[in-house]
Amino acid sequence: MSAAPDRAAVAPVGRASARRLRPLAWAPTLTVATFALPIAAGLAGTIAPAFGYLPAIGGKGFTLDAWRELVAWPGFGSSLKLTLATGFTATILSALLAFGFCAWAAGRAWGPRAAAWLAPILATPHSAFAIGLAFVIAPSGWIVRALSPWLTGFDVPPDVATVGHPSGAALVLGLVVKEVPYLVLMTTAALAQVRSHEHLALARSFGYGAREAWIRAVLPQIWRQVRLPVLAVLAYSLSVVDVALILGPGNPPTLAVLAVRWLGDADVRMWFPAAAAATLVLVVVAASIVALLALERLIAAVGARIVARGRRKTALTPLIGGTAATVAALGVLACAAMAGMALWSVATQWRFPGAMPSGLTLDGWARRAGELAAPALNTVVVGAIATLVALVLSLACLEAEQRRPRAGPPPALSLLYLPLLVPQVAFLFGAQVLLVRGGADGTLAAVAWAHLIYVLPYLFLSLADPWRALDPRYARTAASLGASPLRVFVAVKLPILARPVAIACAVAFAVSAGLYLPTLFAGNGLVPTLTTEAVTLSAGADRRVIGAWALAQAAVPLVVYAAAVLLTARRSAA
């Protein structure tokens, strides 16, 4: 891997072509540098203080004090256990439900269409969903209200913890609701790349039901493409901060939340154990990825034995029906979460245990329009800049690849997956220290760059498949008519691929709009977005206020997504 960037950098400046400057050939290098350098610098800037080195606040030598302090903290053991339990439970549950749902949908004609409905859930930020979910499942939430007092007898909310339960169950639920649709969409995309229909028909002719056939004959084939998204879900679930702040237990919290909390401490000496906690998150994620890959081997070995036995009906058959029902229930929960936010934002009053608000009004929105404006503008501007830069870099990489087809995609580009796997908290702390030293923290540009790191892989990954799949004869035909490569790009490729480009941009924008920690760290609190404000308010503000912010937070990327789909609809129908 380490040699890869060199090769990409050297290849374009061969001696023969040294005179003609070819900026496109530099695109992959520039793209990788855009995110790999800040990540590397940030990791170094986090790991060094974990071992005592941070001269700015007096840390000058190598010491293990930070680790001793971290381990001696009374909640450390529970925090580590909580982190691992929630991360693995959320990931494994999400994967099982997503694959179960796909297996269940395999025998049905409308399966692929159902997947299309999941896209809006993906566009909604994690934290907005978490807030909406809290409205539904809290002791004073919609579910208890709907059953009170006629069934439960409650006149006041019961004194139990659902949100913030020490087990982290609410956190797991919040993650699963968002990750199942993501994995279903990734699986559906992978299905298009293998001959799933024919293999399914074949396995059924051998006597396997559609669901059993899908699990045995199709899933193992697409696993290679689905593995990365599953690992990304694992890395995310183990290190997430915003959802854990909203739905996770407060004391002790997960390791990532602990790191962020200590970093925010007025006493700068807490930065050392904070850096140690952030480094530990990195170690936990890396070890967990290795563990999951080992589990993959185990499942493959056991699976091969089970398949060889040839049993046509197994315990899987009823189980898959159960997963499909669970996914349907999660869908209802997701809709309730969104509806709950919307209702709270227009409620005059909503006393417990009323199932509905006592009245509806737009006054709240009118009053808060002023406060919402600046963060909304920041969200849009940062998202637009990050998306635009990511689009230019991605198109340049893809175009460079197509103009030198023999070279193939440069190996360095596989580093694009890095931001999906490296926990945010592990490098953002170090990156912030560097930004502060450079005097760039708290600027819009710094925030946009931090967002670019996450926007780029998603935009590239969703654009690359359709771009590479375009029939090369279009470009060749245009070229044979005398069109320059630039003209082919502008007048042939871009118009044909307008829809995938627009949707990739909408996905990228949604990623940006949902980013919490990168905004907080790079912005140093000076560049508030709808997401940072909504997460901050969720800690204790009036539900009518939180509802409005969460809804605004969800609405911005949804509007962009809807615009991308609608504006390019005519072209796809033609």
Next chain:
Amino acid sequence: MSGETLSLERVRIVLAGRTLVDGLDLAIGPRECVTLMGPSGCGKSTLLAFVAGSIGSPFVAEGRVRVGDDDVTAWPPERRRIGILFQDDLLFPHLTVGGNLAFALHERVRGRRERRARIDAALAEADLAGFADRDPSTLSGGQRARVALMRTLLAEPRALLLDEPFNKLDAQLRDEVRRFVFDHALERAIPILLVTHDEADARAAGGPVLRFGSGGPLRG
């Protein structure tokens, strides 16, 4: 095995107002191979999908399919146990050659040793003894085609459908594979329905031939 008959009764298949198959009646006895000839796009593969049970929208199909005494028209594909061989061998790339055969081998064959013995026997029958642990991608086209047939037969189908299975093989290999398929398939006491546009296939099958017109729909 006494053998069962595969019968189609008044089968009609319509696609967007165009009738592909109109009132087809057909009965194929055990060890008999009926060939349907016709140009591509005439609906032959669609008819096979109807028999196998995997036809779906946008096609509209009516008529009955019987295997022996069972009316299987309303049955899902996995209950019909009608084997198919497609143009491509469709060996599962994630399984070994032996794994592919074990996938299909009837569940009635119990026990690891017994199943392994059946698979080894099938490989020997296909002149591929010792290939069980090979990755299918390391096999030649002819070897893959033979594994695909053995795989289909190990599932103990009650009838066999051949959907232009020799179409993608080169000319020399085609004769060899064709002989192998008919030799081994006709050995089982099952009815076989072949669709093709190659006259040589029909000759090798040696049974009755029905022709799809290029203009009108197929009638029986």
